Amino acid sequence: MSGGLLPAGELAERALEGAPAGGRIAIVEELSEAELRYANNTVTTNGVRQSRVVTVISFDARPDGVAAGVATGSGALDLDGLVTAADAGAASSPLAEDASPLVTGDAAPDFHDGPGRTRLQQLAPVIAGLPELFGRAEAEGRVIAGFAHHRVRTTYLASTTGLRARHVDPGGRVELVGRSVDGTRSAWAGAGTNLFDDVDLAALETRLVRGLGWARRRVELPAGRYETVMPGDAVADLVTMFEGHASGKDAEEGGSVFSGPGGGTRIGDRLCQLGFELRSDPADPVVPTMPFVATAASQADISVFDNGAPIPPVRWLSGGVLERLRYHRAGARRSAQAFTPDVGNLVLELPGADGGLDDLIGRTERGLLVTCLWYIRTVDPATLLLTGLTRDGVYLVEGGEVVGAVNNFRFNESPVDLLAKALEAGRTERALSREWSEWYTRTRMPPLRVAEFNMSSVSPAT
Amino acid sequence: MPELDPSFLALPLDALSTAGLEAAAARGCEHAEVRTERVRSQLLRLRDGQLETSVDETELGSACRVVRDGSFGFAATVELSVDAVAAAANQATEAAEVTKDALRRRLELAPEPSHGRVEWVSSYEVDPTTVGLEEKVALLGEWSRRLLAADGVDHVTASLLSVVEDSHYADSNGTVALQRRVRVYPVLEALSVDPDSGEFETMETLAPPVGRGYEYLCGTGWDFEGELAVLPEHLSEKRRAPSVEPGRYDLVIDPTNLWLTIHESIGHATELDRVMGYEAAMAGTSFATFDRLGSLHYGSEVMHVSGDRTVEHGLASIAIDDEGVAAGSFDLIVGGVLQGYQLDRRIAREMGFERSNGCAYAAGPLYAPIQRMANVSLQPAASGDPSVEDLVAGVERGIYVVGNKSWSIDMQRYNFQFTGQRFFAIEQGRLAGQLRDVAYQATTTDFWGSMEAVGGPSTYLLAGSFNCGKGQPMQSAPVSHGCPAALFRQVNVLNTRAEAGR
Structure with missing residues (x-):
């Protein structure tokens, strides 16, 4: 193995050799990552890694259907072993419920190009800015912690149908938390990015300083239902869960907030008064994502049979009406719905809405400004009731101005109700959900002002 | 008595760690660790007794962590060659160098004596990766159908996650550890839907994940038979139960x-x-x-x-x-x-x-x-x-x-x-x-x-x-x-x- 790993495109093609009559698909994911972590005004850890995940999916065609077998391995694995495991898995598996004809297509001309790479130096705007950021923090009584991460994922997909697809997908994020030295005040700022060329560390620092400044006055408020203004980042914390739970099969089985009475789904129901659009599109100009399906595992509404299928734009909500739930091709046929795969980005927009967060604050007579949410978990799938905490920035707004920081709260709230209770929205911009940023950095969200956000109890955490 | 896995031991483990530690020493690192690890996992998920998800995954690679001049560096690779691990040690050293200007507190590690060469295997009987897919699907399927047959159970999901970790750790202190850990997590969930109101309730098995092998599903360490027998009754009672007064x-x-x-x-x-x-x-x-x-x-x-x-x-x-x-x-x-x-x-x-x-x-x-x-x-x-x-x-x-x-x-x-x-x-x-x-x-x-x-x-x-x-x-x-x-x-x-x- 001293000669290095086989090139990814060649490996994918070699994995198809000797395929069973039902066909075979190979997916090679090349990952290149660089990250930097900092806390207590110093860098703490870093890392660079090159990895490769190879997935072989074999299909065993039988007179009454098809069975699939999947084997996934990283790096320097013996390919023959992986292929044998996938073939054996297919031969020993029961017929697949999600079977569909394998996707056909041409060979992409760049299929044999090498993978995209990143390195620690890609984080240059952060690495270069940190020494001064730490210096100012120490001088002004702040303690900075945070994380910067860049990843380039290059996907190669080869099928015995002749399809050869390749996609290079760069993405990353930077996050800053600033705390007062005594730990009583804190603020968060984060941003998603594709290449780090647009990262403005100074702008993030300005947001921190503004939040910590607001917190010089502290107001204790009890639990209750509050009119609440949220920037797009906090909206993304909740609305990401809306899309995450939009499974057609779960809805049909009766176990979901999108289940209709009597066994149907709520597709066609108006879920909110404002005419929100919630959509995903691989070709989004700001947060582009994978344009074809590449999945190593079938689930309720995702299928290995759909690998290579072009991902269409999806409108989950249109004019406030639920239009789509997730279906793989087999499920879509069974339920007479459109094929709706997992997309990988999410955009919430109220057509015609304008103005930013400060405009919404300016129109708030009395309410809370909640800048980020954390530790979000499902409490009741029937209403999609979520619980979680406010963190690093809850403020009181009075007469259109922020007048101080408020204690943290535990909330119990549903993203479906959130959109239903929205009083107004601002302009949609790139947003970073802090809660889900490890997995999901590609969102564009508007700031929202909502009625009666349920702050269930006070948290003494700061 | 379970032993270290021969297919893992067949990898050039000592040669890889030596290459990484030597490269780090040559670049002046005061501390270095090389860890080569293989993690095999399998996820099976059945819905209403039908196999829905089956994934066999193997992660294999080497990691180098170094401390040089009080600055930390880490790099990892999935290419298991002497050259690749030496390159990772060099990348880790470079990472320590690149981030040095933002370092405001030197990194030091508490001392630890060398433990020499240590071999350890967790306590289990049957390596879950050696049990055939058909046998596992048949068992989970049978359990699912048993629950489905009960009154008031409309849908059942069953899953089994099995993990086997094999690792080789070596550091500049002279400790070399060869270790193997096995764990399994089987869980079944029953769903009951009221056809009129659309209201639903779910209930999961209580069997915890454990550091055991496949024997856990066959009566060692948990009574699945007993738990499955009472689950539908508990679920049915829960659906009819009054809502709590806060x-x-x-x-x-x-x-x-x-x-x-x-x-x-x-x-x-x-x-x-x-x-x-x-x-x-x-x-x-x-x-x-x-x-x-x-x-x-x-x-x-x-x-x-x-x-x-x-x-x-x-x-x-x-x-x-x-x-x-x-x-x-x-x-x-x-x-x-x-x-x-x-x-x-x-x-x-x-x-x-x-x-x-x-x-x-x-x-x-x-x-x-x-x-x-x-x-x-x-x-x-x-x-x-x-x-x-x-x-x-x-x-x-x-x-x-x-x-x-x-x-x-x-x-x-x-x-x-x-x-x-x-x-x-x-x-x-x-x-x-x-x-x-x-x-x-x-x-x-x-x-x-x-x-x-x-x-x-x-x-x-x-x-x-x-x-x-x-x-x-x-x-x-x-x-x-x-x-x-x-x-x-x-x-x-x-x-x-x-x-x-x-």
């Missing part, structure tokens, strides 16, 4: 639920790296601040909590941790007072401890070790053996909470909220049927302060989780928590439907 109740909490409360409110709160602000951007900090070591009243006098990485079948058990530290056990809370923290070598050094207590772990070959949770366990009653019935007998109006479900806690580990699988009303010292829509919410020290009694050894269960998350990038770690049943006075109970405004 308010303050005495709670008897079963170990199937209490382990998670321990995990969130004690396990994470006593990780010294987060206490000292190193997780401020992600996992958070802790109310259990260092100045309160030896004085913080965490809970009542019956509260004795220990950490260990040694308990048999424990998910965090190991012989040598991912920084070359010999694993052991230690007190965290004695008589209700905070007496210790979980440590890795960096935080042990920074805070003046002589040694780490062995809590470093890396989630696979591509990640750097960070301080992770030991098996953090609440000890049962020191004398006598009070049963769940004995605890219930001391309650006039309360709730017996069984099984874990939803959880959430704030970033300083004060305010938490948990739901569960089953909630039985307690009236005049006796169980009086199930309730639904229950969540309990409390502040950590109030909650543990209200613990009046712990059950005896016969109520003790080692439960746990496969996927505790911490760090950036997020790393997932398995961990066990042992505990008895326990009695808590006057805990705030919410109605989750009312919380949703219904």
Whole structure:
């Protein structure tokens, strides 16, 4: 193995050799990552890694259907072993419920190009800015912690149908938390990015300083239902869960907030008064994502049979009406719905809405400004009731101005109700959900002002 | 007696670590570690007895961590060659160099003696990766159909996650550790839908994930037959149960639920790296601040909590941790007072401890070790053996909470909220049927302060989780928590439907 790993495109093609009559698909994911972590005004850890995940999916065609077998391995694995495991898995598996004809297509001309790479130096705007950021923090009584991460994922997909697809997908994020030295005040700022060329560390620092400044006055408020203004980042914390739970099969089985009475789904129901659009599109100009399906595992509404299928734009909500739930091709046929795969980005927009967060604050007579949410978990799938905490920035707004920081709260709230209770929205911009940023950095969200956000109890955490 | 795996030993493990350590030494690093690891996992998921998801995954790679001139560097590769590992050591050294200007505090590690060459294998009988797919699908399918055949069960999901970790660790100190760990997590969930109202309830098996092999599904360590036999009845009763009246109740909490409360409110709160602000951007900090070591009243006098990485079948058990530290056990809370923290070598050094207590772990070959949770366990009653019935007998109006479900806690580990699988009303010292829509919410020290009694050894269960998350990038770690049943006075109970405004 001293000669290095086989090139990814060649490996994918070699994995198809000797395929069973039902066909075979190979997916090679090349990952290149660089990250930097900092806390207590110093860098703490870093890392660079090159990895490769190879997935072989074999299909065993039988007179009454098809069975699939999947084997996934990283790096320097013996390919023959992986292929044998996938073939054996297919031969020993029961017929697949999600079977569909394998996707056909041409060979992409760049299929044999090498993978995209990143390195620690890609984080240059952060690495270069940190020494001064730490210096100012120490001088002004702040303690900075945070994380910067860049990843380039290059996907190669080869099928015995002749399809050869390749996609290079760069993405990353930077996050800053600033705390007062005594730990009583804190603020968060984060941003998603594709290449780090647009990262403005100074702008993030300005947001921190503004939040910590607001917190010089502290107001204790009890639990209750509050009119609440949220920037797009906090909206993304909740609305990401809306899309995450939009499974057609779960809805049909009766176990979901999108289940209709009597066994149907709520597709066609108006879920909110404002005419929100919630959509995903691989070709989004700001947060582009994978344009074809590449999945190593079938689930309720995702299928290995759909690998290579072009991902269409999806409108989950249109004019406030639920239009789509997730279906793989087999499920879509069974339920007479459109094929709706997992997309990988999410955009919430109220057509015609304008103005930013400060405009919404300016129109708030009395309410809370909640800048980020954390530790979000499902409490009741029937209403999609979520619980979680406010963190690093809850403020009181009075007469259109922020007048101080408020204690943290535990909330119990549903993203479906959130959109239903929205009083107004601002302009949609790139947003970073802090809660889900490890997995999901590609969102564009508007700031929202909502009625009666349920702050269930006070948290003494700061 | 299980042994180290020959197919892993066949890799050029010593040659790889030597290449990495030599490259690091040549670049002037004062400390270096090379860890080659293979993690094999299999996820099976069935819906209504039909196989829906089947994934076999093998992660294999080498990681190099170095300290050079007080600066830290990490690099990992999946290419298992002497050249590739040497290159990774060079990349790690370069990373230490590139980030040096933003380093304002030198990194030092607490000393640890060389342990020479250590071999260790966790306690299991049947390697789950050697059991055929058909056999597993047949067993899970049969269990699913048994549940589906019961009245009131409309859908069933069944899953089995099996993991086998093989690792080779070597450091510049001379420690070489070859270790193997096996764990399994089978779970079934039944769903019952009311066709008229569309309302639904679910119930999961209580069988915890464990550091055992496939024998766990065949009668060793858990009675699946018995649990499956009663699950539909419990679910049917839950669907018809009255919705809880919110308010303050005495709670008897079963170990199937209490382990998670321990995990969130004690396990994470006593990780010294987060206490000292190193997780401020992600996992958070802790109310259990260092100045309160030896004085913080965490809970009542019956509260004795220990950490260990040694308990048999424990998910965090190991012989040598991912920084070359010999694993052991230690007190965290004695008589209700905070007496210790979980440590890795960096935080042990920074805070003046002589040694780490062995809590470093890396989630696979591509990640750097960070301080992770030991098996953090609440000890049962020191004398006598009070049963769940004995605890219930001391309650006039309360709730017996069984099984874990939803959880959430704030970033300083004060305010938490948990739901569960089953909630039985307690009236005049006796169980009086199930309730639904229950969540309990409390502040950590109030909650543990209200613990009046712990059950005896016969109520003790080692439960746990496969996927505790911490760090950036997020790393997932398995961990066990042992505990008895326990009695808590006057805990705030919410109605989750009312919380949703219904």
